[in-house]
Amino acid sequence: MDVIELESFLSSPPHGFSAERRAGCxxxxxxxxxxxxFIDEIQSSKGNIIFCNSPGREITVRTLGEYTDLRRKLTSMTTYILVSACTKTTVEEKRNRDVPALRYYVVAINGSHPMIRWEMERGLDRTISSVAGESYTVDVDVSAALQGWVGENFQILVDAEKVKPTWKDTHFTIKYRSDALFDIPYWFGFSKRQFKSVELKPKDEETMRAMEL
Known part of the structure; x- marks a missing residue:
């Protein structure tokens, strides 16, 4: 896993990426x-940032073949999502008021790493085995892994003041939309079943070594 500030990502793209400045974007x-x-179009002070051919934060699959292809990519490639570093005052937290991002970061997740692949496959298998033949939505959340990566003392410099951020938009969503006419609970809004999302968590060194064996 890697966490890269968006400006650094654009000024010095990693291997396989290129960034082209155009008028206003x-x-x-x-x-x-x-x-x-899985990154939506971003509106920044320097213009819009567009990741070509990105489906955005929500990915919809409609057949088992599409799901299988997506699963293969998630567990063999590096996945990139955009997270927001924000801060809230006590008043804003009580009012549940949304606040703009202080800074954006690109999170890179190596899906081929044994630990990541195991977490991803376990979460997806647990979900699809519970809702076979039905439509469902599953979130893949990296908040715990992100916090473990940056550490408890991570701060951002804002107006010459160090601020400890809260993290938002730390997930991407897979939506499986079955075309089966018997999926009555979903189409009529009666399906209330919920399952724990796929949550990528940092592991201790002993667990990581065991996963790599």
């Missing part, structure tokens, strides 16, 4: 054979 191209990018 930045266009990012990437190698679709080796990466998965």
């Amino acid at each position: 930045t266009v990012v191209k990437w190698d679709q054979e080796n990466s998965c990018v």
Whole structure:
């Protein structure tokens, strides 16, 4: 896993990426054979940032073949999502008021790593085995892994003041939409079953070594 500030990502793109400045926007191209990018169009002070061919944060699959292809990519390629570093005052938290991002970061997740692949496969298997033949939505959340990566003392410099951020938009969503006419609970809004999302968590060194064996 890697966490890269968005400006650094654009000024010095990683292997397989290129960023082209155009009038009023930045266009990012990437190698679709080796990466998965789930990033929506971003509105920044320097113009819009567009990741070409990205489906955005929500990915919809409608057949088992599409699901299988997506699963293969998630567990063999590096996935990139955009997270927001924000801060809230006590008053804003009580009012549940949304606040703009202080800074954006691109999170890169190596799906081929044994630990990541195991977590991903376990979460997806648990979900699809519970809702076979039905439509469902599952979130893949990296908040715990992100917090473990940056550490408890991570701070951002804002107006010459160090601020400890809260993290938002730390997930991407897979939506499976079955065409089966018997999926009555979903189509009529009666399906209330919920399952724990796929949550990528940092592991201790002993667990990581065991996963790599």
